[in-house]
Amino acid sequence: MAPMAEIGGTETPDLGRVDEIIAEYRGQKWALIPLLQRVQEEFGYIPPQAVGSIARALGLFPSQVQGVITFYTQLYTTPRGKRVVRVCRGTACHVRGGKTILKLVKQHLGVEEGETTPDLEYTLETVACIGVCALAPNLVIDGNTHGHMNPKKVAQLFGRKGEG
Numbered sequence: 076m077a078p079m080a081e082i083g084g085t086e087t088p089d090l091g092r093v094d095e096i097i098a099e100y101r102g103q104k105w106a107l108i109p110l111l112q113r114v115q116e117e118f119g120y121i122p123p124q125a126v127g128s129i130a131r132a133l134g135l136f137p138s139q140v141q142g143v144i145t146f147y148t149q150l151y152t153t154p155r156g157k158r159v160v161r162v163c164r165g166t167a168c169h170v171r172g173g174k175t176i177l178k179l180v181k182q183h184l185g186v187e188e189g190e191t192t193p194d195l196e197y198t199l200e201t202v203a204c205i206g207v208c209a210l211a212p213n214l215v216i217d218g219n220t221h222g223h224m225n226p227k228k229v230a231q232l233f234g235r236k237g238e239g
């Protein structure tokens with residue numbers, strides 16, 4: 076991932092690197108999605124500050140670029156955690172305590188659904204049935220399923236250093 080510059084205590088994306096990527100696609104309207112994917116690969120998300128430059132380079136309006144980013148759920152406008160946690164909210168998991176598992180994960184990580192921890196370790200999401208209902212309730216971390224979840228397992232997975 077591209078380096079971030081520390082400015083005024085806030086990490087700011089290296090927009091010079093964005094410009095380098097944009098230069099490869101200049102004037103190619105059809106290339107909007109590949110360009111957005113490249114930027115996301117580089118930074119882990121699409122810095123909102125880059126939307127104007129991307130639009131100018133491709134001869135589009137910023138609202139058109141923003142519209143595409145909003146439409147594609149795989150494109151993100153905020154930094155993502157190193158690890159993505161998805162708690163299943165399908166029916167089988169729900170009736171076997173999935174709601175409590177989600178609540179506990181939120182408490183452990185200190186974030187709501189769709190948010191990333193301030194240390195950029197975890198992003199928390201929910202997901203529809205992942206197809207292993209027999210193991211409900213389930214959650215997935217970076218593609219690895221953790222079944223038969225219970226409060227103790229949640230604590231084992233997410234108990235941070237220094238916590239009981």
Ligand code: FES
Pocket residue numbers: 163164165166167168169203204205206207208209211213
């Ligand atoms: S409902 Fe959770 S795996 Fe099917």
